[in-house]
Amino acid sequence: MxxxxxxxxxxxxxxxxxxxxxxxxxxxxxxxxxxxxxxxxxxxxxxxxxxxxxxxxxxxxxxxxxxxxxxxxxxxxxxxxxxxxxxxxxxxxxxxxxxxxxxxxxxxxxxxxxxxxxxxxxxxxxxxxxxxxxxxxxxxxxxxxxxxxxxxxxxxxxxxxxxxxxxxxxxxxxxxxxxxxxxxxxxxxxxxxxxxxxxxxxxxxxxxxxxxxxxxxxxxxxxxxxxxSHSAPEVERGTARLAKPPAQRIAIAQDAAFSFLYPHLLHGWRNAGAEIRTFSPLADEAPDDDADLVWLPGGYPELHAGTLAAAACFLDGLRRHAATRPVHGECGGYMVLGEALIDKSGESHRMAGLLGLVTSHAQRRMHLGYRRALLLAPMAGIAPGTMLSGHEFHYSTIVSQADAPLADVVDAEGKAVAETGSVRGKVTGSFFHLIAAGAS
Incomplete structure (x- = not known):
């Protein structure tokens, strides 16, 4: 009740x-x-x-x-x-x-x-x-x-x-x-x-x-x-469904640079039996070697770009994982998977280089709104053809992008969005934050 x-x-x-x-x-x-x-x-x-x-x-x-x-x-x-x-x-x-x-x-x-x-x-x-x-x-x-x-x-x-x-x-x-x-x-x-x-x-x-x-x-x-003074209606437990985990062992970056992941997703993954392994890129920690999936949430990597660029253990671990298993980045995590991140002062910082993406905070423009994304390729264990719903909110600008699009993306009114995300091998990234995948 x-x-x-x-x-x-x-x-x-x-x-x-x-x-x-x-x-x-x-x-x-x-x-x-x-x-x-x-x-x-x-x-x-x-x-x-x-x-x-x-x-x-x-x-x-x-x-x-x-x-x-x-x-x-x-x-x-x-x-x-x-x-x-x-x-x-x-x-x-x-x-x-x-x-x-x-x-x-x-x-x-x-x-x-x-x-x-x-x-x-x-x-x-x-x-x-x-x-x-x-x-x-x-x-x-x-x-x-x-x-x-x-x-x-x-x-x-x-x-x-x-x-x-x-x-x-x-x-x-x-x-x-x-x-x-x-x-x-x-x-x-x-x-x-x-x-x-x-x-x-x-x-x-x-x-x-x-x-x-x-x-x-x-x-x-x-x-x-x-x-x-008001009673809430009964919820039919048979129709209630939390999010399914995209993998069994999920390594998730978690610190001041990576923290924007919707709580219901983590809760649903844990409830379904997934093992959540957190690690801190800012502390130069690598994801667990036995993780099935690495997920880099959004956050404020642009405020810590120098620290992340120098985090050799983190970046090397990320690259090792990407050679055989999926890696996904959302918004800030997407930028860190790219070739370089340009901070607001105009200084360029080398990132993981797993995607052909260069982003800049020196050229600020707000991107805000709901997104629907039809996957064109597998994303972190989610099959192509799946419809995702999510939200995008950032001020960064794509300077260059060299990979295949991850999804066909539209806004809440059905208008095409240029930021389609990227896919290269087992590495994917998007500017939209996932809220739900497929039927919920």
Whole structure:
């Protein structure tokens, strides 16, 4: 049975919902509540923060990229929890224009599907009673979506709070708390979003501060009552399917340069009996000699290009493995499999040379969006002809590319994407991050 839950959402990005989410997760955990976090959409950074906040693995739920069976299998990971708390992405109703595997990817679809009421975090700076119009519109746009109320964020003063609350009361919108403006609570960001959780030496202290802030200014009892006011539908276990492992023994690079792999994939592979062997290229560790597959996830190799170029043990081990068994790289991992990586200063760093690819961060251009990829060649144990769903987000530019294309790739609207990935022998790479393969 899926426990009761709620969704922390917002009218737009940048309103402070991540601060609320992390503080709420920690405060609930401190109160003895076993809370299961989820993240809507293709975000591979926030789940690590969720885990740090409550001690429980967080998973993505993505109705565009995931079919019903995979969504239900991931949701079942909450069966031993007391409460689900899901963090939305972008604005509450924001998704893509076309329907994917089971929806458009909008946060509102999670609320409708599982009956988790929405708690809307509203940035009320620069307005007072007018904020009620925003809340009222969001609460009524879709009558099928359960709506719990609002959290007011960046409140300037007690008088400001009274005026905003008066507007909400006149509109019949419950206020579940009001957070004063606190610039010191912002998490640092870089071009792909938040700086990774593993890069914060004082992350636990920061999250503890968020929890104290949330506990002081939010009505936690009312938030828990709102979650309990709606029951989630039963999930049919026979239809729920996690991802199948592409190999039995999988060596996965894992450190500050390689960390962007969706948690549901690792969880599914382990559940199916695969052995996960992690290693650190930054520490010049080679993949295990008996691994069946080496997987280099995305991350920030461009910030560590000099270290990676000098990691002889790692690079030699990678080349030995590629001579007889599959190697796959996603985004940052793809760039490391290439001939060279040019950093933002324009300096070129020699990489593994397993693909004829040169990429540059000196020539920055954002690539962002969902991807469908029809495999033209085997990829890490996945057969050609398989349709993959994934997401691409990077700022690097291909300077040269000399290998056969890995896949026919299109975006969410079906338009062809030039970045097709590469294949050379048993080595494959792509700029898109895999979310699901074939029927899920």
């Amino acid at each position: 899926t426990p009761p839950g709620l969704i922390i959402a917002a009218p737009a990005s940048g309103t402070g919902k991540t601060t609320v989410m992390l503080g709420l997760l920690r405060a609930l955990a401190e109160d003895g509540v076993v809370v299961q976090p989820f993240k809507n959409g293709p975000d591979y950074i926030d789940p690590a923060f969720h885990r740090a906040a409550c001690g429980r693995a967080s998973f993505n739920l993505d109705s565009w990229a995931m079919a019903r069976g995979l969504l239900e299998a991931i949701t079942l990971q909450a069966h031993e929890a007391d409460l689900v708390v899901a963090e939305g992405s972008m604005g509450l109703f924001d998704g893509v224009a076309t329907t994917g595997a089971s929806g458009t990817g909008a946060t509102a679809e999670l609320a409708r599907r599982w009956g988790w009421p929405v708690v809307l975090v509203i940035d009320v700076s620069g307005q007072a009673q007018s904020a009620a119009a925003t809340a009222l519109g969001f609460s009524r746009l879709d009558p099928r979506m359960p709506f719990a109320g609002v959290i007011l964020n960046r409140v300037a003063s007690p008088r400001h709070e009274r005026l905003v609350r008066a507007g909400m009361a006149a509109a019949g919108i419950p206020v579940l708390g009001a957070l004063p403006r606190r610039a010191d609570l912002a998490l640092p960001e870089r071009h792909l979003g938040l700086v990774q959780a593993v890069e914060h030496p004082d992350l636990d202290r920061l999250i503890a501060g968020y929890a104290a802030f949330v506990r002081e200014h939010l009505d936690l009892a009312a938030i828990r009552r709102a979650a309990a």
